Amino acid sequence: xxxxxxxxxxxxxxxxxxxxxxxxxxxxxxxxxxxxxxxxxxxxxxxxxxxxxxxxxxxxxxxxxxxxxxxxxxxxxxxxxxxxxxxxxxxxxxxxxxxxxxxxxxxxxxxxxxxxxxxxxxxxxxxxxxxxxxxxxxxxxxxxxxxxxxxxxxxxxxxxxxxxxxxxxxxxxxxxxxxxxxxxxxxxxxxxxxxxxxxxxxxxxxxxxxxxxxxxxxxxxxxxxxxxxxxxxxxxxxxxxxxxxxxxxxxxxxxxxxxxxxxxxxxxxxxxxxxxxxxxxxxxxxxxxxxxxxxxxxxxxxxxxxxxxxxxxxxxxxxxxxxxxxxxxx
Numbered sequence: 001x002x003x004x005x006x007x008x009x010x011x012x013x014x015x016x017x018x019x020x021x022x023x024x025x026x027x028x029x030x031x032x033x034x035x036x037x038x039x040x041x042x043x044x045x046x047x048x049x050x051x052x053x054x055x056x057x058x059x060x061x062x063x064x065x066x067x068x069x070x071x072x073x074x075x076x077x078x079x080x081x082x083x084x085x086x087x088x089x090x091x092x093x094x095x096x097x098x099x100x101x102x103x104x105x106x107x108x109x110x111x112x113x114x115x116x117x118x119x120x121x122x123x124x125x126x127x128x129x130x131x132x133x134x135x136x137x138x139x140x141x142x143x144x145x146x147x148x149x150x151x152x153x154x155x156x157x158x159x160x161x162x163x164x165x166x167x168x169x170x171x172x173x174x175x176x177x178x179x180x181x182x183x184x185x186x187x188x189x190x191x192x193x194x195x196x197x198x199x200x201x202x203x204x205x206x207x208x209x210x211x212x213x214x215x216x217x218x219x220x221x222x223x224x225x226x227x228x229x230x231x232x233x234x235x236x237x238x239x240x241x242x243x244x245x246x247x248x249x250x251x252x253x254x255x256x257x258x259x260x261x262x263x264x265x266x267x268x269x270x271x272x273x274x275x276x277x278x279x280x281x282x283x284x285x286x287x288x289x290x291x292x293x294x295x296x297x298x299x300x301x302x303x304x305x306x307x308x309x310x311x312x313x314x315x316x317x318x319x320x321x322x323x324x325x326x327x328x329x330x
Contacts, residue, residue, distance in 0.1 A: 020154040020162065027150040027163040028170045034147050035174070042128050042144045043178045046077060049126070051098030053079040056087070058112050060161040061104040061168060068102070068172030075180040084112035092119055100126045106148070106164045108136020117141045130168060146171055207294050208287040210327040211308045211317035212238065219244050219315060222251060222275035229254060229274045238318055240305040243278040248314045250307055252278030284309045287316055291329040294319065 046053055053072055057065035065081050072079035082091050084103075095101065101120055103113055108131035120127055121141065129142035132149030139145045148171050154162035179185075218236035220229050222243055233241045233254070240255040254277050262269060262277060284307045285294045298306055298321065308317035 023154040057104035076185040108133030108138035205291040253282035
């Protein structure tokens with residue numbers, strides 16, 4: 001079957017889209033009106049659980065369950081998803097007595113879920129049901145039932161799971177948010193479980209992780225000639241050079257911008273030393289500082305390079321905006 005753009009009724013398309021938003025928004029708002037003691041009990045049960053939250057669901061509810069399990073795990077609540085059909089063929093071994101099972105089914109009569117309820121009961125596993133069927137088999141077997149019912153699906157035929165899965169997802173997110181707050185979960189905790197994400201890089205990356213160190217750090221003594229200073233800067237490619245004393249303590253810095261300003265003034269460069277041209281007492285950052293602190297320092301003072309010192313104040317590195325961009329800190 002082929003479809004042509006000319007056959008599309010634009011008004012009908014937009015009308016259905018808006019209607020979908022309205023129905024699904026109403027489904028979520030309906031949850032807010034019904035949430036109560038059972039939700040609090042579910043949070044308390046999970047908080048007291050010494051094991052994991054095992055999320056289960058079939059079909060579209062299973063897809064929602066995978067997302068809920070992932071959200072819980074990334075916000076401080078150990079969780080995993082177990083497919084009910086696979087559970088009957090060995091995966092039940094992944095569930096332990098100390099776990100809590102969160103079973104999701106809009107009807108509450110999903111055959112694959114119902115078939116394993118006796119086994120869960122024998123294991124003594126606490127069962128939380130998320131269902132629209134308050135009198136369903138799943139609800140009757142559950143210790144706690146979270147009502148995810150909706151008055152209608154967004155599907156014009158009232159068949160395809162649409163509003164019901166949106167309600168399940170919102171209810172799962174509400175659980176995760178309540179749990180992370182109860183656990184005192186902070187940005188740093190989130191970053192540790194998302195080290196590859198933007199927040200993880202900001203909160204976990206230290207200056208020492210991204211700086212240039214050792215022989216890659218341009219540095220000269222105060223008496224170094226201007227010519228040798230320029231050779232050091234060119235060789236190291238930082239766009240700046242530290243000026244240090246014999247103990248590696250930072251005395252000053254000389255940058256490409258300083259060079260441009262000297263040329264504009266017509267200075268006799270050959271007669272100058274590093275001490276003559278350096279900026280004394282330059283901005284520095286500690287190696288154990290977060291990389292975002294270096295970014296803030298550089299942005300505030302409008303500089304492109306910064307020298308890195310250790311706890312004793314000794315030069316140990318350097319970095320510029322390109323280093324921070326490569327590390328995806330900025």
